[in-house]
Amino acid sequence: MKQFEALTRKKDNQAVRCLIVDDSVFARKSLAKMIESFGGQVVGEAGDGCTAITEYARTKPDIVLMDITMPQMEGIEAVERIVAEHPEARIVMVSSVGYQDNILAALQKGARHFVQKPVKPDALYEIIRYVLNDDGVTSPVGAGGEKSR
């Protein structure tokens, strides 16, 4: 997989920490590979909205990648609950279903962005950079932040 300029946190030059929420193990693995190619660190994974809420509280990630259609609790409800508790949460919706209604609902509940599956690494990289805004910086491959996993 293509290597990107490493994404690090401006405040401490550590790797950007990411929580991946998707009911598909395969999708989680695929997204985790992308995050690692961005120089990021996957700090947690969840297969449904309920687990996502507890994992968010446990890991306090810089970015959450959140699927929409999941068993038990769907992504949009999980976004609402996480943002209610942690208004600073940066959540990017990642779904194959890109209904305008769904996207609008997710954004209204506090999601910061949306990307449709199949996810292209370049697109996801740019979206994460955009969502991190001034809190994220990039550095050339091999010069990224330390990983403290």
Place this chain on the structure above:
Amino acid sequence: MRMDLIQPFIGSLDAVLAEMMKAPARIVDLTMEPEGYRRKGLAASVTFKGEIEGRVILDMEPPAAAHVAGYLSGGEVDPAEPIVPETVCELANMVIGNAVTQLNDRGYQFKVFPPAVLTEEQTAAAGQESEASILCFETPQGNVYLNIAMHYHRRRARERAPVVTSQ
């Protein structure tokens, strides 16, 4: 079955295969299957309810499924590995998700349910559906089939339509 409902699935499968297999795929057959569903390889099903109701099954010959799993996991994958049916599930999710997004953009309202790998029992149950359309895509690693059984639900559409009153 209405072709305007099937067309988004053709475009979506074509686009997703091109992206995930990095190889050309072409439609070689479109048939109707009135006598029930017969699984050809590894299959996953997605159901949806609303103005359009039904289910779509993505069915991949094992070498084709293993190729996608290998490409995405960055190494050789044996068709018998557990990651392969999981890959078919996620691929079905992408193909069907993209297609129903297009249908939704045209104004059709419905809810999509998470994909599930088809077991032997579910395969038999899927065969009890009404007539299905089967698209066969040929790829260098094997055939990929999309089995579509769905219908337009006029009553649900009327329920959603605004009530017009005369004054």
